[in-house]
Amino acid sequence: MIIPINIEAKDSKKYNIYIQELQELKFNTKVAIVTNPTVAKFHLQRALSVIKAPLVEVIEVPDGEEYKNIDTVLDILDKLFESKFDRKSTLIALGGGVIGDMTGFTASMYQRGINFVQMPTTLLAQVDASVGGKTGVNNKYGKNLIGAFYQPKAVHIDPVFLDTLPPREFSAGLAEVIKMAVMFDREFYNFLKEADFENRDDIVKIIAKSVTLKANVVNQDEKESGIRAVLNYGHTFGHVVENLTNYTTYLHGEAVAIGIVMANELALNLGLLSQEEADDIKKLLIKSNLPTNFEIKDVEGFYEHFFLDKKSSNGEIAFILPNGKIGTNIIKRDIPKDTIIKVLKKFEGS
Ligand SMILES: NC(=O)c1ccc[n+]([C@@H]2O[C@H](COP(=O)([O-])OP(=O)(O)OC[C@H]3O[C@@H](n4cnc5c(N)ncnc54)[C@H](O)[C@@H]3O)[C@@H](O)[C@H]2O)c1
Ligand SMILES: [Zn+2]
CATH class of the missing domain: 1.20.1090.10 (Dehydroquinate synthase-like - alpha domain)
Structure with missing residues (x-):
């Protein structure tokens, strides 16, 4: 099933949300999958098996809302610079809302914005967080206070991910x-x-x-x-x-x-x-x-x-x-x- 999104902004943004088992995803640019060890253990292979790109890098960040902060975002940015990602590269968020929000925010900033794709793995992320383009991190003043509205290029919702969800x-x-x-x-x-x-x-x-x-x-x-x-x-x-x-x-x-x-x-x-x-x-x-x-x-x-x-x-x-x-x-x-x-x-x- 494909649900089209068409946000009526000045710079009209269009993308699709796919609800189906993952299918082959082709990129002609460098791709980085951002995930955490919990999700990687269950689903990284599945994601890697469908992504076709000249280079696929995996960036793991620690699991937990307490790591949804600017330091983790800076770590992701560092990894992207180390691997010489350019303005055409793509980030893929493989995880729940925490990974999705942080990856989207990182994508919005890297060299003033690169493409990003959501692959939400929790029910909350599939029905809510991955749709709508709110991205961001927490700080000591509160939750999601630093962030950006930044829309993904696509959202791939695979219900099979939910089989391992607590x-x-x-x-x-x-x-x-x-x-x-x-x-x-x-x-x-x-x-x-x-x-x-x-x-x-x-x-x-x-x-x-x-x-x-x-x-x-x-x-x-x-x-x-x-x-x-x-x-x-x-x-x-x-x-x-x-x-x-x-x-x-x-x-x-x-x-x-x-x-x-x-x-x-x-x-x-x-x-x-x-x-x-x-x-x-x-x-x-x-x-x-x-x-x-x-x-x-x-x-x-x-x-x-x-x-x-x-x-x-x-x-x-x-x-x-x-x-x-x-x-x-x-x-x-x-x-x-x-x-x-x-x-x-x-x-x-x-
Ligand atoms: N951007 C938005 O519009 C929006 C909307 C709602 C919530 N959020 C944000 O989303 C976050 C909450 O998201 P969440 O509930 O997905 O939490 P989460 O990302 O912390 O995931 C919950 C736990 O499940 C694990 N997990 C993820 N997928 C799994 C799978 N398939 N199998 C087993 N374990 C899995 C995660 O590693 C984590 O331990 C909050 O930070 C919230 O602010 C954002
Ligand atoms: Zn909520």
Whole structure:
């Protein structure tokens, strides 16, 4: 299956997303595959076997979000200079979102920008991170604060990669899928309720639909000035949960699942979602083996954390909510503090 992307920017950018087992990829320039030891162990041979190029270099970086920083990017750049990569060379990101974000960012900088290709290997990267051209790294001030919008030349999504993915990582990817279904597509949401997450055909349908939904949003709003913000459903609360637990307790998608439950509670309070639908979404999260509970110890402290997020730097918090029912969305920026506190109190623990 091929999903075309056509971003309507001044310098119109077009590329394809391929969802299929990897096929031969021909390059007439030098290619470097950026990956990590975990992914390389399982999938590097598979990738190497399809890439045909005059020179294929493998650049391994350590595995982990803690290495998603400028130092690792500088290491990759050094390797490219050592191997005399030129402006026509191509970088291939073979890995999850961490590898994808760093490789894309490196490609955006090397000699003012070289081609890059995404080969995402986690569900999260396949349905979300590899689509849309956000690239970047973390620093001590926060996550993804240094980066660039830089679109790949192609995205090759091979569902076979997922066979080796730990179940928790798989579920974390499903959280982003559920997010998109609740925001944009009731029919897809119903499909997810019935789907068998261990069935290859169902997984391919899930990837294809998610990519289409995300691509549609990105095509309309590459730089997140409007509708792209809707992809942050569950994230306003989820980021606080990640932050309060020092990014160690939950995977990002798990925190998003909790954030979705919290956002739904807020929507319920504002008359934007029925109790029945909020419960239904929670059931789907549980079916996906995602957490749905979080005990807030300090409600005021939780509220204060919203303002640490880069997306609320002007003192306004954007809440992304269903707009009356599943499959619709609204961005709310004017919710009184009292209302939010009331919602947070619902999650208050001892
Ligand atoms: N650019 C975007 O639009 C965007 C969107 C969402 C998330 N992100 C970023 O993506 C990152 C999270 O991505 P992620 O969830 O893929 O995490 P990740 O890249 O850290 O991968 C998770 C773990 O799975 C391993 N792994 C990857 N593929 C595997 C496979 N096929 N088999 C076995 N193990 C495998 C990885 O080595 C890692 O240990 C975050 O840094 C986040 O900021 C970016
Ligand atoms: Zn996310």
